[in-house]
Amino acid sequence: MNFDKEQIEHLAKLARLEITTAEKEKYAEQIASIIDYFGKLNAIDMKNVEPLDFITELKNVWREDEAAQFFDKEKTLAACPRTRDAAREAPELKDDQIVVPNIWI
Amino acid sequence: MDLTRMTIKQAHYGLENKDFTCLELVDGFLRKIKKRNKNINAFITIDEDGALQAAENVDAKIRHGQPVGLLEGVPVAIKDNILVKGLKATAGSKILEYYVAPYDATAIERLKKAGVIILGKTNMDEFALGGSGESSYFGATKNPCDEKRVPGGSSSGSAAAVADFQCVAGLGSDTGGSVRQPAGFCGVTGLKPTYGRVSRHGLIAMASSFDQIGPIARNVEDAEILFNEISGTDNFDSTVNDFSKKIKKKNEITIGVPKEYFVAGMDVEVEQKIKEAIAVMKESGFNIKEISLPHADLALAVYYILMPAEVSSNLARFDGVKYGFRAEAGNLLEQYLWTRSIGFGDEAKRRIMLGTFVLSAGYQDAYYKKAQKARRLIKNDFDAAFKEVDAILTPTSPTPAFKLGEKFNDPLTMYLADIFTVSANVAGIPAMSIPAGKTKAGLPIGLQIMANYFNEDLIFSIAKKFERENGYVN
Numbered sequence: 001m002n003f004d005k006e007q008i009e010h011l012a013k014l015a016r017l018e019i020t021t022a023e024k025e026k027y028a029e030q031i032a033s034i035i036d037y038f039g040k041l042n043a044i045d046m047k048n049v050e051p052l053d054f055i056t057e058l059k060n061v062w063r064e065d066e067a068a069q070f071f072d073k074e075k076t077l078a079a080c081p082r083t084r085d086a087a088r089e090a091p092e093l094k095d096d097q098i099v100v101p102n103i104w105i
Numbered sequence: 106m107d108l109t110r111m112t113i114k115q116a117h118y119g120l121e122n123k124d125f126t127c128l129e130l131v132d133g134f135l136r137k138i139k140k141r142n143k144n145i146n147a148f149i150t151i152d153e154d155g156a157l158q159a160a161e162n163v164d165a166k167i168r169h170g171q172p173v174g175l176l177e178g179v180p181v182a183i184k185d186n187i188l189v190k191g192l193k194a195t196a197g198s199k200i201l202e203y204y205v206a207p208y209d210a211t212a213i214e215r216l217k218k219a220g221v222i223i224l225g226k227t228n229m230d231e232f233a234l235g236g237s238g239e240s241s242y243f244g245a246t247k248n249p250c251d252e253k254r255v256p257g258g259s260s261s262g263s264a265a266a267v268a269d270f271q272c273v274a275g276l277g278s279d280t281g282g283s284v285r286q287p288a289g290f291c292g293v294t295g296l297k298p299t300y301g302r303v304s305r306h307g308l309i310a311m312a313s314s315f316d317q318i319g320p321i322a323r324n325v326e327d328a329e330i331l332f333n334e335i336s337g338t339d340n341f342d343s344t345v346n347d348f349s350k351k352i353k354k355k356n357e358i359t360i361g362v363p364k365e366y367f368v369a370g371m372d373v374e375v376e377q378k379i380k381e382a383i384a385v386m387k388e389s390g391f392n393i394k395e396i397s398l399p400h401a402d403l404a405l406a407v408y409y410i411l412m413p414a415e416v417s418s419n420l421a422r423f424d425g426v427k428y429g430f431r432a433e434a435g436n437l438l439e440q441y442l443w444t445r446s447i448g449f450g451d452e453a454k455r456r457i458m459l460g461t462f463v464l465s466a467g468y469q470d471a472y473y474k475k476a477q478k479a480r481r482l483i484k485n486d487f488d489a490a491f492k493e494v495d496a497i498l499t500p501t502s503p504t505p506a507f508k509l510g511e512k513f514n515d516p517l518t519m520y521l522a523d524i525f526t527v528s529a530n531v532a533g534i535p536a537m538s539i540p541a542g543k544t545k546a547g548l549p550i551g552l553q554i555m556a557n558y559f560n561e562d563l564i565f566s567i568a569k570k571f572e573r574e575n576g577y578v579n
Contacts, residue, residue, distance in 0.1 A: 011458040014465065015417060016424070016438075018446040019454070030516050031459055037517060040406045041475045044482070051477030052484055055314060055533035056301045061343040076207050091427060100426055103437045 003032035108133040109270040113327045116179050116273055120167060127163040127178040127222075131156050134180045134224055138271045146246045147266040149185050150193050151225040156180065159222045176334060177220025182266040182275035185226040186233055186309040187318060189213050196309045197229040197241040197259075200423050200430045200448030210307020211342065212276065212318050212335040219334050224272050227262025231450045232420065233283055233311040235259045236522050239513050240452045247509070250292055250549055254506040257287030263321050264291040274322035274331055280311050281408050282501075282526025284319040285538035289501035289551020292540045294568070295321045296328050297526075298336060299558050300533035306341035312415035315408075315530040325539060325568040332561060349559040358567065360386055360554075361396035361494030366525060372504040378542040378550045379500045382575070386498065389574045391567070394494055398486040401528060403479045408527040409520055410463050410476035417460030423448065455516060484532045491557040496567055499525050501538040501551030529555050537564050539571065 008024045008031070019027065092099040108130050111119065119125055135153055142148050163178035183189055186196040188206035190213075195201045209217065217223075230240040238246040238261025246261040248254040249269035256265040260277025264287035267275050277284040279297035288295025296319045303318045310316060320331035338345050362383060367376065387393045425431035425444030432443035449457070463472040490497060502522060512519040529536035534555055541552035552571070556564045 007462075008458070011461045011465070015454075015457045015461045016421075016441040016445055017449070017454055017457065018442040027455060027458060030455060031462065033517050034409065034459060034520070035462070035472075038406050038410060038472060038476075040403055041410075041472075041479055044400070044403065044479065046475060046478040046482070049478040049481050051474055052481035053477055055484070056344055056346060058301075058344065058346055063340055071207055091431075098426060101434055101437045101440050105436050105438060 003028045003035065109137050111273060112324055113176065113179050113273055113322075113330050117173070117175050117177070120163070120173060120178050123167065127160040127167070128157065130178065131160040131180050131222055131224070134272055137269075138224065138266075141269055141271060144247060144252060145249055145265050145269055145271075146244050147227055147262040147269065147271060148182070148225045149195055149197070149228050149243050149262070152192055152223060155192075156222050156224050163220065163222070174220050175330065176216070178222060179220075179273050180222045180224045181216070181331075182224055182227045182263050182272040183213065184229050184260050184263050184275070184277045186229060186278055186311075187213060187276055188307040188309070189223055189226065192223075192226055194226065194309065195243070196233070197231040197243060198448065198450065198453070199242040200444070201428075202242070202430060204429055206307075208307065210318075211304035211339045213307060215335050216276075216331075227260070227266055227275065229262055230259035230283075231453050232309065232416070233259040233278055233280055234416065234452045234456050236282065236286055236519055237261070237507075237512065238265075238287065239509065240450055242450060245509060248291055248506050250547060251506065254508055254548070255290065257290035257502075257506060259283040260287050260295070260321060264288050264293060264295065267291070267293045267321050267323060274320060274327050276331070276335070277319055277321050278308055278311070279317050279319045279530065280315045281412060281530050282523045284321060285501050285526050285536060285551065285553060286523065288321055289538045289553075290506035290549060292543070292549030293321055293323055294325055294328050294537065294539050295319060296332055296537040296561070296564070297529060297535060298332060298561060299535040300530070301344045301346050302336045302535070302559070302561070303332075304337075304339035304342040304345050306339055310419040312412040313419065314415060315412055317530075325537075325565055325572055328537070329565045347559065349562065352559060352562075355495060357392065358496065358563070359392040359394055359494045360567070361394050361490055361497045363396050363398045363401060363490070363497060363499060365398050365401035366499040370503060371500065374544040375500050375502070375504060375550050378544075379498075379552060382541045382552050382571070383498060385574050386567075386571060389570050396490050396494055396497070398483075398490060398528070400479065400482045400486050404483055404528040404531050405520065405524050407476045407479045407483060407531055408523070409459070410472050411480065413456040413460030414464050414473055415460070417457045417464065420449075420453065420457055452516070480531055483528060487528075487532045487534055487557070495556065496560075496563060497555040499553045499555070501525060501553040505544050505548035505550055525553060534558055535561050535564060537568055539568050541575070
């Protein structure tokens with residue numbers, strides 16, 4: 001299968017990844033060869049085969065939906081490092097909601 | 106006295122008889138870890154304070170004449186994608202470099218209840234995506250049998266630590282072979298339980314219909330002891346079940362050898378050692394029968410379609426919003442893009458994109474749905490085989506441990522190394538790798554035993570018999 005830069009760009013966009021130009025070529029080549037390998041599946045006639053979407057035979061495994069305190073909010077937040085380094089920072093909270101950047105580009 | 110060479114039972118009896126204290130036992134391992142970590146790089150986090158404190162508690166119990174359980178005071182290593190409360194859980198990735206686990210995984214809760222002492226968290230391929238141990242943000246782990254070679258992956262640190270006597274035993278996780286393959290490469294024992302036998306609560310998800318936590322140990326009995334402790338139903342994981350009690354024990358066991366697994370491309374010494382192992386099994390009293398798993402050669406393609414699809418979904422949560430690394434950005438989309446591009450390594454990005462591809466509009470039928478159908482065919486093959494035989498024997502890998510860097514630049518070649526292990530995850534059946542011997546150069550060769558769903562006890566009994574007949578290979 002011919003996998004080109006545009007297709008990688010499309011996938012990267014869907015996956016919310018930013019890929020450099022050099023990386024695009026590398027990934028295009030690698031993913032193309034992996035997808036070629038998948039061609040093995042075309043050799044078998046699977047028209048009448050039911051897809052297997054779940055291995056165990058379990059169905060409808062339920063328990064009571066009981067509210068319980070799982071974490072102590074103060075203790076959990078206290079365990080998050082508080083530094084100026086964004087890599088380590090816990091998310092900023094406002095009224096129990098997480099603050100995120102503006103969605104408008 | 107070198108206290109690092111103990112089995113679980115030896116450690117237990119030693120503590121009971123007061124041959125040594127738990128503090129001495131734990132201290133012995135901590136010193137070994139510190140001595141070796143620069144070379145082997147098996148550990149990302151070493152919990153010295155926690156382990157020593159836990160050891161003192163065990164010693165206090167013993168001093169007061171209180172009985173200690175079999176696992177109490179036994180030092181183990183835990184793969185860094187399994188949450189241990191209060192310790193970092195990095196999954197081998199930059200994106201979780203400073204993430205501290207807010208709770209214990211169910212498997213960890215059970216081990217802690219049994220009194221196990223956690224020495225630290227072990228290195229791994231990032232998010233368990235790898236088969237060599239080279240894809241960790243924290244650097245590659247080396248094979249203790251030959252430091253120029255890979256230990257295998259993705260449970261690279263746990264397997265290397267066990268093989269290097271840095272702990273008594275450890276936990277890893279297995280999605281396509283990630284417990285068995287490194288166990289095989291490092292010369293130790295590793296079990297992938299039946300899918301659904303061990304709770305995945307607290308295991309950072311990779312591919313949810315394939316993942317299982319499994320023990321890595323220096324002998325079968327230790328793996329069995331750990332397995333029994335961690336397995337069982339859990340309110341936090343609705344895929345856990347156990348039908349093992351419905352299995353009738355048999356006196357005569359037949360082991361199948363699938364002809365599709367002995368094809369060209371396998372290392373000559375590996376093939377030879379496995380054939381010798383089959384002969385040992387025959388002499389031990391097992392019936393040997395050639396069987397066929399006709400769709401065996403589809404398993405790798407099925408795995409590399411379905412697994413990345415699940416990975417792309419499971420790794421979507423790493424967006425810098427709730428936890429983990431967060432890139433400074435002016436808007437939300439940029440935060441996602443930059444957080445994930447900086448935080449994820451190469452292999453993670455590759456598999457996420459592969460998964461995105463097979464799930465994307467226009468390609469789902471051609472790849473994802475087809476792979477699901479082929480998954481059914483592979484499962485059917487095993488169902489049919491287990492009507493004829495009780496267990497299946499294969500090599501764990503087609504080659505012994507390869508050199509660092511040898512396969513790193515060609516992903517497809519790297520993926521092909523999983524060819525013997527993935528089928529068990531595709532079908533969900535239990536499988537174990539045990540040492541079968543070594544190559545002339547001294548590299549370990551792993552033997553894989555697979556059995557029908559919930560037949561772990563059968564695997565243990567066959568493996569133990571082999572250990573006895575073949576001599577302890579460690």
